[in-house]
Amino acid sequence: MTPGDVDEVLARVHREEWARLVAVLARRFGDLDLAEDAAGAAFLEAVRRWPNDGVPANPGGWLTTAASRKAIDQLRRESVRGVKYQAAHMLDDRTPPEPTGPVDDDRLRLVFVCAHPALAMEARVALTLRLVGGLTVKEIARAFLVGETAMAQRITRAKAKIKAAHIPYTLPDADAVRERLGGVLAVVFLIFNEGYLAGAGDDPLRPELTDEAIRLGRLLRTLLPDDGEVAGLLALMLLTDARRDARVDPSGELVTLAEQDRGRWDPGQIAEGLTLVRERLAAVAAGAPAPGRYQLLAAINAVHATASSAADTDWGQILTLYDRLLKVDPSPIVRLNRAVALTELYGPDSGLRELDPLVAVLDGYHALHAARAELLRRAGRSDEAATAYSRAIALTGNPAEQAYLARRRAELDR
């Protein structure tokens, strides 16, 4: 094996084993800090030793052994000084072994701890990316345009609260899982959205975040294979991310769905997303609970994914899906998107009738003004459209979107 091969194996093993390693250590030692440190130390040892000794036959097992030894060493060192004298009891693994099966409880536990509702959303996101995703503090800080020290403090503070407030490292019971799962999915979707259309900074897309969100979505899908919303979120992310290469043109301008070169959509991701959507349709037909917002959003994107052009899109189907979504999630953002479907079916005036009342509630939201500008343009109300484009440009921090909106404004017939 060349050093390059070993690097590749290390990167792959890190992707595949990090969450499990942290999760197993956290359960065994009851301490997230210790788990994170020991997992990090075990990987450092692998980086040092594998190039000479060769990659072990069972890298995950090797890392678990190495990390447990690091954790015990650290506890011993600390217990010599007297700290955590009581932690000595953790040296024997008294917790019952996890049932083996499709559900890996340790990782699921870790996910639920990181997304605990007693933590602020930004803390949940950071903690999930660090402890489940295995991103470095530096990577997370860069992705959210926060200083590295501030991000490190955010993560440290969250871990300290988990410890001090005794946030349990257990799985919620079945009812609470369903309730709390919404919060977990929200964390993953927020990570995805920040990568899909970055709120600020020089890069319009942050593929490291969308990739990571999809990876987390896949992990959740492995852990909770029967949950419809878990499947729905993964399908939604795959179908949306499939359009990544078509979403920004060579000059760095955002390309809208209608104008995208559909030949550049990723057929593999679309196929995988559509399979998940079909699986859910079959499950719901067979009596599974009615689809929630992620399944409905995935279904909407499936309609787009199967249309050969914007004009060929089954807008009636999309409107029906938005009507159902509105029942599950009666938010102004859903109404905004529904108005776009209305326009495609019945013209800009019917869309504008829906949008105008939303200005009062969503005035600070760039996408409202961008959508309104487009409808006003189509209705021939150019001056009002120009004002709306300007407002959207002022509100969005995304350079590709600014470029697109500025061009549309310049093209207005005035």
Add this chain to the structure above:
Amino acid sequence: MPRYLLSGFGPAEPASFGGYPSQAEMLQAFDDTGVFNDRLVRDGHFVFADGLQPADTATTVDGQADSPVMTDGPYLETKEHLAGFWVIEAADLDVAIALAAEGSRACRGRVEVRPFHTADSIQALRES
């Protein structure tokens, strides 16, 4: 078992009916809180609970100098003050939060959940 302080807050200025909209609602809140307290005792969570006189009855004392210095009024100058609290024992934060939600419903106010130090955390603090 971990201990938590559950705190309820009320207006700084003494209001009629203890800050509740009417006497009937005040009495109902007292009754509901009593029922909640009984449940805490029954299920082994109860350590202590009580309501406080209005914050303007407080005296702040600084005993660090030779003779104590007294200030008429509460330590913090805020619009809302601690009005009552529970000290409970709960297995973890999820249990404490569920109890706080019940307490909040009973006393008709928001409740802050805050963990107490433990022997371990004090030990770690001493050696930090």
